Amino acid sequence: MAPPSTSLLTVTFFLALLSTLLVAVSLRLIFILTNKRVPPPKWRKKGSPTRILIVLGSGGHTHEMFYLLRDLDTSKYTYRTYVVSLGDAFSAQRAIEFEKELEEREKQRARKESENGYPERKVELGGKGAEKRTPHVGPESYDIAIVPRARNIHQSLFTAPFTSLRCLLSCFPVLLSGTQQLLEPPKDGFEGVSCDLPDLIMTNGPATAVIVILASWILRFFDIKGANSRDKMRTIYVESFARVTTLSLSGALLLKVADRFLVQWEQLEGKGGRAEFHGILV
Amino acid sequence: MDEEKAKVCFVTTGATAPFTDLIKAVFKTEAVDALQKAGYTHMLVQYGTAKDVFEQSSLNALRHMDGNTPRKPIRIEGIDFKQGLKDEFKLARTSNGLVISHAGSGSILEALRYDVPLIVVPNDRLLHNHQAELAKAMAASNYLLEGNTDNLAPSIAYSESFKMKKAQFPPITSGKHRETEGLEAIMDAELGFQD
Numbered sequence: 001m002a003p004p005s006t007s008l009l010t011v012t013f014f015l016a017l018l019s020t021l022l023v024a025v026s027l028r029l030i031f032i033l034t035n036k037r038v039p040p041p042k043w044r045k046k047g048s049p050t051r052i053l054i055v056l057g058s059g060g061h062t063h064e065m066f067y068l069l070r071d072l073d074t075s076k077y078t079y080r081t082y083v084v085s086l087g088d089a090f091s092a093q094r095a096i097e098f099e100k101e102l103e104e105r106e107k108q109r110a111r112k113e114s115e116n117g118y119p120e121r122k123v124e125l126g127g128k129g130a131e132k133r134t135p136h137v138g139p140e141s142y143d144i145a146i147v148p149r150a151r152n153i154h155q156s157l158f159t160a161p162f163t164s165l166r167c168l169l170s171c172f173p174v175l176l177s178g179t180q181q182l183l184e185p186p187k188d189g190f191e192g193v194s195c196d197l198p199d200l201i202m203t204n205g206p207a208t209a210v211i212v213i214l215a216s217w218i219l220r221f222f223d224i225k226g227a228n229s230r231d232k233m234r235t236i237y238v239e240s241f242a243r244v245t246t247l248s249l250s251g252a253l254l255l256k257v258a259d260r261f262l263v264q265w266e267q268l269e270g271k272g273g274r275a276e277f278h279g280i281l282v
Numbered sequence: 283m284d285e286e287k288a289k290v291c292f293v294t295t296g297a298t299a300p301f302t303d304l305i306k307a308v309f310k311t312e313a314v315d316a317l318q319k320a321g322y323t324h325m326l327v328q329y330g331t332a333k334d335v336f337e338q339s340s341l342n343a344l345r346h347m348d349g350n351t352p353r354k355p356i357r358i359e360g361i362d363f364k365q366g367l368k369d370e371f372k373l374a375r376t377s378n379g380l381v382i383s384h385a386g387s388g389s390i391l392e393a394l395r396y397d398v399p400l401i402v403v404p405n406d407r408l409l410h411n412h413q414a415e416l417a418k419a420m421a422a423s424n425y426l427l428e429g430n431t432d433n434l435a436p437s438i439a440y441s442e443s444f445k446m447k448k449a450q451f452p453p454i455t456s457g458k459h460r461e462t463e464g465l466e467a468i469m470d471a472e473l474g475f476q477d
Contacts, residue, residue, distance in 0.1 A: 044474035052469075063388045068465055076475055199473055234472045238465070242387035244415040260468055265419060280452055281465045282391055 028221060042231065047134060049189040051079040053175070053198035053233075056091040057206020061240070065204050066098050067282040068238055074102055075133035079194045080142040081178050083171075085149045085208055092144050103137040136190065143194070145174040150207045164211060171215035175233070176225060197225055197232040204238045205250035213254060239263045239275070241282045247271060290379040291317055291356075292370045293327040296386050297363055300332040303431040304403050308382060309339035311346050312435035318353050320442050322379065325358045326370060336360050371396040380441050382429065385413035390420065394451040399441045400426040401434070424449040 044050075054069070056062045072080075082095040150167040151160045177195040186192040193199075201216060203209035213235055219227040227233060237258035239251045244265045247255065255261055255272040262276050263269060269277035293308050295301040305327065307313060317325070329336035340358045347355035361370075367389075374381050375398040383389045385404040393400045402421070404414040421428040427444055429437035470476070 042474040043476055046475050050473060060386070060388055063391065067391060071464075071466055073466070076470070076473075200469065202469070236465075236469060236472060240387065241391070242412055242416050244412065244419045246412070260472060262465070262468065267419075278463055278465075278468070282452065 046076055047132075049078050049193040050076065050200070051081065051178070051193040051196060051198045052077050052200040052202060053081045053083060053212070054095075055083045055201065055203040055206065055209040055212050056088070056095065057085070057204075057208060058088065059090060060242070061204055061206045062088075062091040062094050064238075064241055064282050065202070066094060068204065069098070069202070072102065073133075074106065074135045074137050074141065077200075078136040078141065078190055081174070081198065082142065082144045083174060083208060083212060084144055084146050085206070086146055087149070092146075095142075095144055099137065099142050102135075106135040106137050109135075140191075140194075143179045145179050147171055147174065147208060147211075150211050167208065167211045168215055171212050172219070175212070175215055175219060197227055197230075199232060199234065201233055201235045202238075203235070203254075205240055205248050205254075207250065209237075210250050210253050213257060217257070234259045236260045237262065238281060239268065241280065243268065247275075288324055288377050289320075289322045290324045290326060290373050290377040291322050291382065292367075292374040292379065293325065293382045294367060294370070294384065294389055295328060295330050295332070296384040296389060297330065298386070299405070299408065300330050300335075301384050301405050302332045302335045303405065303407070304382070304384060305329055305332055305335050306339050307403065307429075307431040307434045309343040310434065311343070312433065313438060314343045314346060314356065315350070316435040316438040317356060318347065318350060320438065322356055323354070324377075325356050326373070327358065327360045328363065328367065328370070329360050330363055333360075333362060367392065371398060374398050380438070382434070382438075385411075385417045387416060390416070390426070394425060399445050399448060401429040401437045401441060402426050403429045403431060403434070406431065423453075425451045 054065060056065055080099070082092070084091045084095065147170045148163065148167050150164045152163070155163065175197060180194050182191065182195055186195070197219070201213065203212070216227070216233040216235065219225070220233060221228075223229055225232075235254075235258045237251065237254050237260070239262065240248060241264045243251065243263070245267045247263075247268065251261075255275065260276065261272070261274055262278060262281065263271065264277070264280050264282065266277050268275055291308075293304070295304050308325070308327065327336060327340070337360075340360070344355060344358065347353070371381060371393055373379070375396045380399050380401065381393045382401045382403065383393055385402045390400070390402060402417045404417050405411065406414075417426070417428045420426050424447055426448075427437050427441060
């Protein structure tokens with residue numbers, strides 16, 4: 001047997017393997033992409049357990065994020081994970097303060113209700129009167145996950161891929177199960193979601209957000225833990241209020257990727273055929 | 283002696299980069315004259331790392347005001363930096379005063395929550411900055427006034443009457459998107475919370 005033929009065989013084999021993989025990957029991507037573009041308006045009962053992941057960044061991004069979330073209803077968004085970059089004590093501190101504010105607000109509401117003797121009615125257009133709502137606040141209802149920085153300030157572009165990769169790898173456990181280690185099996189659904197994939201990822205554009213969303217896509221691609229089949233990790237990107245006519249780098253990268261892409265100035269409406277403008281949100 | 287009602291102009295130059303042009307601009311004779319004319323009694327300046335610039339220019343301003351009889355000179359105070367400027371914004375608000383700020387989005391958002399007239403001054407020396415764009419867009423919607431470091435006096439003079447036409451921030455409705463859905467509605471839609 002002539003030796004060249006086997007090597008030729010190997011080359012052909014790998015080429016075939018490669019092209020098969022390529023086709024499979026593109027088919028899968030097309031499947032996920034087309035599937036996600038039409039948001040399946042699945043009905044979810046208000047008050048059912050949900051986990052949202054909030055990506056914080058440096059000062060400006062963090063500030064804006066908490067302005068965005070100022071009216072967060074903890075009876076609907078029952079468990080929150082804040083993703084903070086290593087060394088960013090400010091953002092971690094703000095997350096804790098924000099959670100304390102949420103808790104305080106619920107305490108005041110409860111006090112008011114017990115004084116009035118009836119639940120405070122939320123007046124809505126076409127309102128259905130007061131619904132029973134159970135707020136989820138306090139240390140059991142949130143956690144703060146710390147990931148290494150994707151890129152340090154003044155870091156050379158050559159080493160950036162390595163630090164980004166390190167950041168990416170540390171995002172997987174955060175997405176898959178969060179940081180709260182349960183010693184016993186979860187006693188109810190609310191505890192259960194704290195260590196399940198997030199239902200929603202909220203971000204407004206720090207570098208870490210790009211990595212977190214990339215990680216979520218890898219999980220969706222392989223449908224790990226039902227990431228795609230259970231329609232987990234839908235993403236909402238809110239471009240910074242400071243961006244009036246041009247997108248930020250993160251924004252440009254995530255324009256086609258986020259499930260919802262929101263801008264805060266009319267000048268950016270329709271960017272990439274999908275940027276939505278709903279007024280100033282901060 | 284008749285106790286004059288205090289009226290505070292708070293100037294903030296930001297935390298990241300020193301913004302010496304703004305410090306110099308607020309202490310220019312024209313600017314100080316405009317403040318005095320509008321009845322300001324106090325200036326509070328957050329100067330960051332540029333303490334020397336603050337001291338030198340405020341000294342010049344004080345000398346200038348000494349010649350400005352019969353007007354009482356404005357009292358000038360400075361702080362370098364502090365986390366959260368809540369008290370300072372409140373002071374400007376309750377004294378029916380004014381805030382003059384660098385164009386960082388964080389300061390803009392915070393100052394506007396206190397419903398105080400705001401003059402925003404973009405830093406021309408920053409490269410690749412979108413600050414000027416933001417200031418212009420916000421000014422076009424009447425949320426604030428855009429000033430420049432060359433001449434702040436007209437903006438200061440105008441800020442008195444601007445108090446009447448200042449638009450509410452954050453806006454409840456905006457332009458053609460009158461039936462706008464808030465962020466909560468969008469989040470709810472993504473999760474399938476429907477009424």
